[in-house]
Amino acid sequence: MPTISQLVIYPIKSCAGLSVEHATLTTAGLVYKGVGDREWMVVDPSGQFLTQREFSRMARIKPQVRDGLVSVTFPDMAALPLERRHLPEDATCLVAVWDDHVIATDCGDVAAAWFTQVIGTPCRLVRFRENVVRSTSTKWTGGVAAATRFADGYPLLAIGDASLADLNARLRAAGRDAVPMNRFRANLVIDGIDPFEEDYTATFKVGGALIAPVKPCSRCPIPSIDQASGMPGPDLLDILGTYRANARMDGAICFGMNCIVTEGEGAELCVGQELEAELAF
Template identity: 65%
Template sequence: MPTLSQLLLYPIKSCAGIAVQKATLLESGLAAHGVHDREWMLVTEAGQFLTQREFPRMALIRPRPEDGTLRVCAPGMADLLLPLSWQEDAPTRQVQIWDDVVGAADCGEPAAGWFTEALGTRERVRLVRFHRDVVRPTSVKWTGGVPSHTRFADGYPLLLIGQSSLDDLNLRLRAAGRAALPMDRFRPNLVVAGLEAFEEDYTASLSTGAAEIRPVKPCARCPIPAVDQASGVPGPDPLDILQTYRANPKLDGAVCLGMNCIVSAGAGSRLRVGQELAAELAF
């Protein structure tokens, strides 16, 4: 039977994630220890979002919730402490993530200076927090018209990968004389053991109790899986191997691994590592 083997959140988009044993399943994604997935994001002064595509060193920025704050660490720097309580006086800044422009709370000059130094860029960057009064709808093109919403995730509130899918890729990488990759290269929220390789592609829903998670869109992969999440250094890109068998005609040949998901029932339910899931296949 499929089992939830990992739960992961990324408090600051494209920075290091945190693995948790339990999380709350919300329509907008996972929440745990007072933080939400992709609740914060780095942007340029003009409001354009930043990721490891431009700054691989973002992998070395490690946020951790601690005693009512988000403690953020980076090599060679004093820790930054951000309040988890909502700051009513924070100015609103319009920021762009892909085609969406939303209002976000600016986290101030000290945070901007800290992240600018952490990334080693001469152009100042800013930290913003997803505004609690904003709803960012997801596209209904892939959901069959079912509405959903997310914070600063690329497109959908959850990313699911089956452990067997990564195992299959690693077999191919080793056969090509290359090193196997850890799951963190692909930055999922949910890792499920007990599915066949790529069976998540054909899963209509995964459910436990009142909660139902619906895979809706294959995840087209960008160059980020080439970045070693422990060192922040790009290495060999697995996309060349994936290209040989994971090009998806539904996405104009984009290389896909994992499924973007929505929460179709049971928002507010608790998930835990080791939880059994009922899988309904789409055929």
């Protein structure tokens, strides 16, 4: 029986993930102890989002959730508490995530100074506002409405353990080192399915919830970045490109599936939980 082997949230877009034993499933993504996936985001002074694509050291910015408090750390820097309540209602700004423009809450000058020092470029930290709905494209959902926070496009990313094992076998055959799952920044990692079975799954049923894989995840150079050191390594796209070009995505190299939640808002997920995979054919 397939099971959930990992649950990961990314409180700040493109910063380190937080591996958790349980999380609440919402239509906008996972929530852990009140902290939402991609609830925060770093932007440049014009409001454009920043990622590891340009600033690989962001991988070393690590979130912590303890006793209801959220903070981030970086080597040789004092931890920065992230205030989630009582921010001024007028501290709003317009930010951009790809083609979407969203009203967000600016987290203030202290946070801006901390992230500017860590990343090495002028930037500010913003938080997703609870009264904002960022809709996903319905092109890939069959017209089903869905939403996300600051994720690239969809609320969840699912990958099977066997898919990574398949890639690592190919890397070793090419004389390369294997890579861990954190290179691909999945939220939901599934054990007990065949390599790339997630590509052909209509729904994953977890308790009373249904998670629908809807769009292949096209890949940029971020998986080449060592998430522990923040240093770029050999680009994985040369190996992935030999067998993971997707005609449905105009030949883009894909690994993992973007998903939406079609039933089960508020369901609790946990590592080790069984699920059912209904194939699309």
